Amino acid sequence: MAQRKNSSVPIVGLDIGTTKVSVVVGESDPGGEIEIIGVGNHPSHGLKRGVVVNIDKTVDSIQNAVEKAEQMSGHLIKEVIVGIAGGHIKGMNGHGMVTLREKEVTPKDIERVIESANALLIPAEREIIHAIPQDYTVDRESGINDPVGIHGLKLEADVHIVTGDVTAARNIIKCIEMSGMTSVDMVIEQIASSEAVLTQDEREIGVAMIDFGGGTCDIAVFINGSIKYTESITLGGDHLDRDIAFGLSVPLPEARKLKENHGMATANQNGLIMSDEKVEVKTASGHEPKNVFKRDLTTIIQLRMEEIFTLIQKEFSKHGFIGLLPAGVVLTGGSSKMREMTTLAEQVLDMPVRIGIPRDVNGLTEIITDPIYSTGVGLVKYASLNKGPAVTAGGLTQKNVFRRMKGWFNEFF
Ligand SMILES: Nc1ncnc2c1ncn2[C@@H]1O[C@H](COP(=O)(O)OP(=O)(O)OP(=O)(O)O)[C@@H](O)[C@H]1O
Ligand SMILES: [Mg+2]
Missing domain, CATH: 3.30.420.40 (ATPase, nucleotide binding domain)
Structure with missing residues (x-):
């Protein structure tokens, strides 16, 4: 070691x-x-x-x-x-309200107001992973990012709450x-990946981050600098592998290699469709290798990609994000390395898409x-x-929730 x-x-x-x-x-x-x-x-x-x-x-x-x-x-x-x-990860937006004991906002009041937002919303069978303040209101003054020290009688907070199984x-x-x-x-994971790939400007302007991995697409939406939405769609690169293995009758590991080495998310762009181009693929042991058409590979990939991005587009539409994401989508995760990925994603989502590293x-x-x-x-x-203490709006943790989470860890071990 x-x-x-x-x-x-x-x-x-x-x-x-x-x-x-x-x-x-x-x-x-x-x-x-x-x-x-x-x-x-x-x-x-x-x-x-x-x-x-x-x-x-x-x-x-x-x-x-x-x-x-x-x-x-x-x-x-x-x-x-x-x-x-x-x-099982679910994000939702809650609202908390407390009266101010000292007639000015203290860090303790911030803990209390976030606690009060949690109390209203959490179903009994789930646990809180994050409670992230979005913005605060002191009396009638709304849109406050850091209210500590502000005088008033009542503190309110909009809070993004993420729960998990x-x-x-x-x-x-x-x-x-x-x-x-x-x-x-x-x-x-979508909060972690957002931390790695997004700029502060993108979060201010309005952006969606999609981490397209092997098993899931993890999504986070930021508007006005705050996280507004988290969701996980249980479709990823593994599904593409299975589609290719089934569609082209090749073993799963070969399907994955085919996808990574020759796959394209769409063939519609700039005459990229290769009419007769073939790739040799190993088949089950003892059998001859076979040739598959690249255009067949691309068709299979495109169908699944379109399904995934259409699902995401419907989610954005359902939650009223259309028109609120001028910075578009930042795609990351291993599956974002697929060729022509941004072309397809832009077509289906109808917004600018970049790959995030x-x-x-x-x-x-x-x-x-x-x-x-x-x-x-x-x-x-x-x-x-x-x-440090992270209690301002847009900060991505909240210490009292974390303390509670530690207690939750300890319950089991
Ligand atoms: N060049 C490439 N083209 C297409 N797909 C690729 C490429 N390189 C890697 N991938 C795919 O990326 C996926 C792995 O991505 P990643 O490492 O982000 O997933 P993961 O973190 O293990 O899974 P998850 O986050 O979904 O639990 C695999 O499906 C892999 O085949
Ligand atoms: Mg991942």
Whole structure:
């Protein structure tokens, strides 16, 4: 095992994805800059659609990825900030209201007003993962970002509340503990990835971030600098692999290779359709390789991609976001590496689309400027940004909720 080179405690993001576990080790310098000093990746076999379904396989992947990250960073990893995803993650907007005891807003009032928003909305079988203030109102003055010190009689807050299934969270924590580590915070993956790939300007203007991974599409919408919506659609790159394997009668691992090496999200652009171009593919052992038409591969991919982006477009429309996202969509995650992805996404979503890679970090940039690292790097950035009291609107954590979450962890172990 690697020896610790220095006494500083690293910030470690653990992204337990459907196709890979990745560990990102960072250090934050006094100027607030983050340096990525180690990365470890290992294939993941214990998850389905973003949720742990096999503890032993997941622990094995985590341990392998952690060992690689320890070797690269020279740190022993004991504590991690972990991501959580899956169809069970639900975001909703709540409203809280309290009277001011001191006739001016104190940090304690902010905790109370967020608590009061939580109390109104949470169904009994779910647990809060985040309660993120969007903006505050003191008496009749609304749109306040940081109300501490403002005089008034009544404080109100709009709060984005994210809840998740207790069992799914509990299994993640169990895997981390069985790997010999502790989890110091749990963050939904779309918030982590947003932290890595979005600019502050985009969040102010109005933007949707979509992390298109192997098992899920995790979505976050920001308007006026605040998070307004979080959703997870349980469709991802794995579904494309299955469609290709079925449609072209090839083994699943070959289908994935075909997709990654030759796949295109659409062939409609600039005469890109290759009428007769073929690719040779291995078939089941003992059988001859076969040739498949690239145009057939593209047709299969395009159908599934259109389905996924149409679903997302309907969600945006249902929630009234059409016209509120001038900065468009930022696509990240491994599946965003598909050729012609932005072309197809722009056609279906009818807004500008760019591919997001982790930004504003130093260190191993040649490795981590890849959409597969958005969640891992984002977890490190999130942890580094949320060290102090975070009670202003748009801040992505709220300490009293986190304390409660710690209690929730302890209930089980
Ligand atoms: N060049 C490429 N073209 C198309 N797809 C790609 C390419 N490279 C990787 N992928 C796909 O990206 C997916 C993995 O992405 P990612 O690492 O973001 O997923 P994950 O984090 O493991 O899963 P999830 O977040 O959904 O739980 C796989 O389906 C993989 O085949
Ligand atoms: Mg992922």
